[in-house]
Amino acid sequence: MNMTKWKWLNMAVGKIRFAPDRNAVYRELEDHIEDHKAALLARTPSLTEAEAEEQAVAAMGDPEPLAEELAKLHRPWLGYLWRLSQVLLVLAVLALAAVTVLRFTGDIGTRPGYLWEALTWDYSEYFQAKEEVLRSRAVYRPAGRLEVSGYTVSVKEATLDAVGPDDPYSYRLLYLDLRIRPSWRGECMDLRWAVSSVTDSLGTVYPLGTDGGGKPWWGWRDADSWGDLAPLGQKALVTLWYVPEGVEWVELTFGSGELARTLRVDLTEEVEP
């Protein structure tokens, strides 16, 4: 029986229903015919290509029983099961990634936009001073950064505002624009509650809290009301109220005891706003 290579191959693989398997078996059988054909041409140079191919195809045997046997071995459900397992693997990896992200964010499940929000949060509305009551403004860009529990904390900009209608009713506010970047080693914690003390060069101690009638205090704001840190880093605004005149630096201390780490914010070299 003379049969073209294409016809033989199509008959041999035609009953395999799972397309990726069918294509792979087709290629393998075609390679076999090509190998045999090349061997025949090398052994018998007088053969034409067509004759060599015909002999190689004939040597493969009857494609019909072969098709039955190959179809039995390459059952579609096995192929689909394999595909399903791949899909499940991808889903498992995605789920693992989601769990990892959740571990670092806490409430991201209810606010998917938080990742971006944490990085781009606009705190300008929290600047208390309005233009008509802002009496002076000094801006500093302090160097220095601090490693706290796997997070790197730095102050991008410090703004010292004197606000109020006039002395003696004016007061001074210091805004610290914090940048917090996590490392994957770090624990997931709320740095706001890790600040154990806020002091300045004049020995003023700022408690965390609300306005105490003109006494110094400090507060923390960021994009997340729960204070959980975002996995890609975030902004936070620390505000010190009623900062005395003549302060040269303020210090934020994170943690306590042997684990205490202090970030000093220098306020001596003013820069252009």
Next chain:
Amino acid sequence: MSKKDAQGGSVSMLVLALLKSQEMYGYQIIEELDRRSEGVFRLKEGTLYPVLHGLEKDRLVEAREAASPSGRPRRYYRVTARGLRVLEEQEKSWETYSRAVTAILQGA
């Protein structure tokens, strides 16, 4: 065991035995069977593939794609540890069978 199963089983054993020493692609296996058996085991070449794919499904051999010297990709088969264990058992059965047949033939 039917005649067909017996043939399939013995071809499987021969293929495993060939792949024991080195990995081979389909046409190479056919050539080696023909050469080593001095033409006795000349199969219809297509029938090799259900045997190979069956062995692969049973994890007695494993396959990998690699480029041939001509650049065309080829599927190379090699025997697995499990395949070697099965081959060892088959060799023992074959030796027993072969000794029995020889004993009978010599007795005749």
